[in-house]
Amino acid sequence: AQSVTQPDIHITVSEGASLELRCNYSYGATPYLFWYVQSPGQGLQLLLKYFSGDTLVQGIKGFEAEFKRSQSSFNLRKPSVHWSDAAEYFCAVGRDIRYGGSQGNLIFGKGTKLSVKP
């Protein structure tokens, strides 16, 4: 079955430092991949998405993600973190009905909480 793993539950970085959040997926073909951000008490906002083509995807708020098929990864990066980036980040993969399941169209990871030190 398809799945998404975010290995880090909680990450703390200093303001101005670089950031990389990890995401691994299980899938057979080229997946549809997404990153979302959730501020406390809010809904999820789409940061970026990957469907095909260039493996480096640019998103909003200065974020980017790189798709690496050989590693089944879609890591999120930002060169310089701002205090306002403190939030929870969710990686998701689009469900392929060939792999079974009849649930939501996206499978979400359990999230990584980002804290930013001043």
Add this chain to the structure above:
Amino acid sequence: DGGITQSPKYLFRKEGQNVTLSCEQNLNHDAMYWYRQDPGQGLRLIYYSQIVNDFQKGDIAEGYSVSREKKESFPLTVTSAQKNPTAFYLCASSIRWAGYQPQHFGDGTRLSIL
């Protein structure tokens, strides 16, 4: 602006009481979803609807019910059978049920037990 409106933002339930959470979208999306979010557990799917007048159970449907009588509306009822309803509830929609379609989310409803 198009979007998803969830109401109320905060809701309190007494023991043995049913409560209904509202979700309205003006994005003209076919598919809609309800999630429950508890600390450290990510998003868990309660119900989803691929099209109006149709809905399916998700992973944790017990104690919940939904309806989809209008394309723009997908209300969730938390029944008294749900023994631990305290959580943050998120409604989402997508243009259609397809793996390449992103979901758009409302701002959530926080339900607490009195």
